[in-house]
Structure formats: structure tokens, C-alpha cells
Amino acid sequence: MPVLDDLARPGTDDDAVGGVPARLVAAPGSTEEAAALIAAAQDLTVVIRGAGTKIDWGVPPQALDLIIDTRRLSGVVEHAAGDLITIVRAGTPLAEIALGDQVLALDGPAGSTVGGTVAVNTSGPRRLHYGTVRDLLIGITVVRPDGKVAKSGGKVVKNVAGYDLGKLFTGSYGTLGLITECAFRLHPRPRSLAYVRAKAPAEEAARVREARVAPAAIEIDSASGELAVLVEGTPEGVRERSALLAKLLGGDVADDPPAWWGVDPWPSDGIGMKLSVPLSAVPELAAGGDPVRGSAGTGVLYAAADGITQVERLRAQCVRLGGHAVVLTAPSPVRDILDMWGPVPGLALMRRVKDQFDPGHRFAPGRFVGGI
Amino acid sequence: MSGIEELAIRLRASLGHERVVTDRQELRTYECDGLAHYKVVPALVALPQNTAQVAEVVRACADAGVPFVARGSGTGLSGGALPHADGVLIVTAQMRAIRSISPEDERAVVEPGVINLQVTRAATPHGYYYAPDPSSQQICSIGGNVAENSGGAHCLKYGFTTNHVTGLEVVTPDGAITRLGGRAPDAPGYDLLGAFVGSEGTLGVATEVTVRLTRLPESVRTLLAAFRGTDEAGAATSAIIGAGVVPAAIEMMDALAIEAAEAAVACGYPAGAGAVLIVELDGPSAEVAAQFDEVNRLCEANGAFEIRIAADDAERALFWKGRKSAFAAVGRISPDYIVQDGVIPRTALPEVLRRIDELAAAHGVRVANVFHAGDGNLHPLVLFDDAVEGQAERAEEASGAIIDLCIEYGGSITGEHGVGADKAKYMPRMFTDDDLDTMQLVRCAFDPAGIANPGKIFPTPRLCGERPGRHRGAVEYEGAEVF
């Protein structure tokens, strides 16, 4: 297996994933090289790693022979400004994608790669206006666990030819194969923006939505009792809209967001949860006693939990409200006894999808829902 | 007794007599969708009233190894709902209830047969609407929209069906009932909802759809700009987008399309226009006012010789009337036509339109263009007269050449009408065998027996469980008349 020998180095302690040591680490430099590597690694269990900012998310792998490091799969392949699209390699850090007066409207932590962002489907405050990865991803190139390269979608925003594999790979946690390239739709960089900050209960989010000012984000932080709204647009429009909101909420217009804006509410060694509920249930969730933070405009919030009892309480509440509660990250003693994903509708079908793509269950084994 | 006869007995027992059609004459009314030159009479039509009945029909098909095809309103333009001669057509026309409109959740829950416009009608009193607006919105079903991932003029700003469906109840091809997504966002696990939307009925039947409702904009302003030709109109489009403006819609019609629309609905567009643009902006009044002036200026700067601004809803409706009736209107100036649906990068518009002109001339046919300029989704209407020897073939050739042109410019063979039976043959021009094979892994997960709408999308079906690369032969459309 010359490709493996050429590309792989032995894993070190730093390469362990959720406490599971990696035997080998390889960083391919192109889709072709990645395909050759994966074709040569047919007997190995594999975990894919970008910048590693979310490598502790999900369940630790059941086995780990090879880490595929995507950071050499890096760079912007194309930025067609007139068409508002870009094609980037998966290992490119989000922060390094320079697009001039356009933006790839994905909120991600500093350093996280494009591929990692797609694979764990992170989102932030601006999801209210711009949507999430699934709404911005218009094409994808992947290497399947059997080493075959496949793409779907393309580089035009409107396209219904064939199945949308980009959606399937979004949030798949590396269990279906390696993402090597992504095409995204872009948005014009807003000429002006402002934040409206107020002490206000989550109920007020509904009034913001009704005000027809088209906010880009509505965030709450129940611990501080604050509500903040992002308004983007033309200078004249932003001035008028933010003034209207400040009056409505009894708050202030500011150039900067509050310190908690878009920040995970858990410490680096804590239990972090993502809660999603129907919009009308946000006030009840926010008033439930457990501090929550996040998008009151879409019903996706985050919480720190201090232990399993709190996880289960929050999960029971979210499920009762018609939503979901997922543990994104947890320290190892808790993780080992915790159900990180909670109830998963459609699990039987998901297993069938996994079996088709990765019949040997070699890619990120055990990391995903239902032990996938 | 034949398989179908046995199936009919079983279905009559569970659905009731009047919901199972086997009379040849009655079956004929379902022989095609909006693409009328493909015709296949189904062996049986089932008209279920609820999810349980759909599951019953699908289970019966699975047991008997009989293919099934779902059908909503039959307005599809790619032969997606073309029946299978030995199969069951599952028609959702009796599943038309709007189950709930919940402005507080920004969601509506509807049955698959509900007509697109009805959702907006039901939501408007609450200050909301359903954003995806195909031109066929007065007749097409939400189930069909889900299957095709339908678009519309306002999808430029608001996205397509896939961006507005948050939950589905589906009957998978084994007859099981499964929920994908729901009212809350971001359900854990694979985004099978995202895979199902746009799968053209090949992964099962959607029996309930949860859609996002969008707040009605505070302000809507529309202008109609007349240009000497499509080059100028295309340049204006690029200038608007380039200026960072995201209009709700930018639609273009060329001279021939305008001629047709005038003949059909007397929309009274400016005389002498070689192309018109309809540009609509919506949102908060303060934003719309600022951007509208800019759009106006950019149209003028790029050669608009007349700009009309809709003074009220009535005038706005008149602008749109010409555009929305354009497809049907083409029937006034040509006995037959083929609608294409290719997509190109928007910046290539002027160049591609010129090359389409050249192609038309070379093939001796006329091509009318009416399309979503903002997102580069062309709808070239290739006009011909079937009665004239050889014209149909030439039109078909021109149409295929236009598709090649779209691919050459990095675009797509279809932007919203779907692949269906009509464009399956073009898929290998856009995708490799491995690409198509990988898509069919999803198919195999949902439908290993290959009974859900077989023969659509993929030119060569994958035998599930087979190692990639080896295919069995392509299916033939029994009785299908392709020109």
C-alpha cells in the first residue's frame, strides 16, 4: 500500500479522538490523493479531522486506525463574484476565505474548516436570515468509503438535477465518507449593520418577528435576561429599522453585539447541549430555570449542563415541546454513560443509508446516532 | 388472475370501490402529466384519502412487486408523474386538507394534494405566506412541489421548496410510515428530509408536509423595464446583483415571448421592446425605498428606454400577468413547443442567449425566452410545427444542444422542472457514472426493490446490493411515445 506508506505517519497522543488513540494520520493534498488513500485503506477504520475544533463532538469512535487530516485540502478553487458563488476545498479555514464585498454567511468558531462545519452542521445567530449549511451548500465533492469520487449539485444556485447529496453529508459527522470540496452560494456583504440590545424576555422575540423589519438574527441569553437583534442592510434602512426595534423593545442601538453573542455557553471541559424546539415553545424553554442561549428567531438554543440529571430534564422538556436535545460534547466519564443523541425519528432508514455508503462500518464507527 | 387484478381486489377491499380505478377509459385521463407527448396508461389508479390508505396501497405494491408512481396535480414538465404501464398510479387529489396554520410557529401542516396557492391563502389573514411560488401555483400540489423541489420567481431571494419544508411524513417503498424532520429545526441524524425533497417520487410518497410560513413583507415594489435587446437586459441584471441588491425577483422575456404574451393576454408591455425585465423588491419599507431607486438607476444606465413603476396592486398584477402566462401564451404563436429548464451562471446570460439564437437559426426553429434572469434559470421555448415534416426532430435536436450549452457553461440541465422521464438521458452529460451510482445508494436505502417511480431521473438503475460499476440494462418505456 504505497499511498498509505507515503502519506501516513504514526499517530501521537495529540491525535487521540475522545480518548481513543489513532494508529496512523495522513493528510492528502487533493481529491485524487484522498481517493487513492481511502482505496488503499479498505481494511482500516477512519476518522476525518479538520482543524480539530469539534473533534470532541459526538461519541468517541469504536475503533480508530487512520485519521484523515483535511488541512492540506485547502484553498479557494473559484470565486465567481458576479454569480455570487464560491468553490472551496474542505480543509480551508472559514476565517481564511476572502471574498471581498461578499460573504459566506456561516457563523463558525475561529479556525474551523469548511468541511468540519459542513460535517457537524454548526450554525450561529445569522441562521435566521441566511439559513444554515443546507441552505448555502449548492454542490459537494466526496470520496466514498470505497474510494470512489462522487459529486452532486454544481456551481449554480438553482439546480434540481439528481439527488441532493450535499444535504445528506451535512451533519453526517464523517460517517458517510470524506468531503473534499464544497460549492456555496454567497451573499453581498451588508453595507451597514446594527445591534439592538435590550433586557427583555424571550416572548418579545415574537414581537420582533411581527414588526416586519426583517432582522438577520434574534438572540436571547436567559441567564442575563437579554435579547439582542441584528439588523443588516442599507445605512438608511438600518438606522430606521434599528430605531424602531429599540423603541419596541425599550433597548439601545449598538455597533457591537453583547459579549455572549454566538458564544457557546459551556466551559471547554463541560457538557454542551443543542436544543431545538418549535418557535412558540422558546419562551417556555427559556423560562424553564435552566439557562439557555441562542436563536429565538429559529428555535435553536444552546445550554450548559452540569450532569446527567440536567441533560435528561432538558431533553424531556424539549421532546415534550415537540423538539430535540442533543449533547454535542461532554467530558469522558459523562460521555460514556450518556445517550448523546436522544430519540431519533427515522433511525431505521438512516441505518440503511449508512449500510449502503459504508457497508463495513469503517468511517467514524459508533460516533453518530444510534451507534452508526 | 393477473397480478393487477389481484391487487385491485385487495385495494378495493381496503380503500373502497370508488377509490380504485381500472376502467380503461377512465385510466386514460391519467396517461400524461404536463409534458403531454409522453403517454402511458397506468394499469390501476388508486385515490387514497389518508396516510393509512397510501401505506396500504404501497404495501400491496411491494407485496406484489408492482411499481407505483405518485401523482399530485399532474402539472409536472419532465414526465415525472408519467405512469408505469404495469403499475399503480397513486393520486393524492383526495388528500387536500390543510391540517394547521400556526403563525406562532411559522409553520403550516398540509396534506400532499393541497394546492400551493391555498397555503398562502390560508396564511395571509395571519400576516404570513408560503414563499415558493411556481407559475403553476394555482394548480400544482405541495406534494408535487416537494418531489420536484419546485422554484418560482421569488425564489431568487427566498430559496426553493427545499428551504421551506421542515417536516415530512412519508410512506417508504416498503409501505412503512416514517417522519422526517418536523416543526422544530435540526432534527438529529442524517438530513433525509433534504434527500427526499427533489427526489421526484423515487424514494416514496409524501403524505404530510410541514412548511415554513414567511412573514408578509412590509413593502413590495415592482418595475417593468423595457430594453432594445437581451444583451442590455442581461447587463442590467448583472449590474443589479453586482450592486449588492437582492431583489425578490428578476424575470426576463425576449421579443418572441413578449409577442406571445401580448397575443394571449394583452399585457400592454412597452412597444418596440426587444426584452423586458420585471424587477420586484420587497422587505421593510426603509430598505425597499433605498434599493428601488438604485435598481431604477441601474436599468437606465444599462439602456432601458422605458421604465414603468407599478402604482398599485392592479398594475403590479398586470406586469406579472404577461410573465406568468408566457408558457401557455406561446401556444398562440406556435402549434407545438418544447420547454427547456437549463441553468447557467448568471454572468453568462448575454453570451448564452446569443448562442441559443445561433442554434435556433442553425436548426431552422424559433426559440422564445422567458426566464428567471436573477438566478440564470433559462426557459427556452423551442417552437415548432409537428405537422411539418422533420420539424419535431429539429426542435428536439436544438433543445438537446441548448442543454449541452448550459453544461458547457458550468450550469445544470434542470433548475426546477426536474429530470423525470424526459431528461434522464441527459444526466450522464452532467454527472459521471460514479456520481449517479452514489446518488443511487440513497435510492437503494429507501427502495431496494426499485418499485418507486422506476425509470425516472437515472438512465440506468443500480441493482441494489450489487457492487458499483455493473448495471443491468436500461428500462424501456412501454408504450411511451417520444415525439
Ligand SMILES: Cc1cc2nc3c(=O)[nH]c(=O)nc-3n(C[C@H](O)[C@H](O)[C@H](O)COP(=O)(O)OP(=O)(O)OC[C@H]3O[C@@H](n4cnc5c(N)ncnc54)[C@H](O)[C@@H]3O)c2cc1C
Ligand atoms: C404552466 C406551468 C407553469 C409551471 N411553472 C413552474 C415554475 O415556475 N416553477 C416550477 O418549479 N415548476 C413549474 N411548473 C412545473 C410543475 O407545476 C411543478 O413541477 C409542480 O411542482 C408539480 O406539481 P404537481 O402536483 O402537478 O405534481 P405532478 O406533476 O403530479 O408530479 C410531479 C412529480 O412529483 C411526484 N409526486 C407527486 N406527489 C407526490 C407525493 N405526494 N409524494 C412523492 N412524490 C410525489 C410525482 O411522482 C412526479 O415525479 C409549471 C408547470 C406548468 C404546467
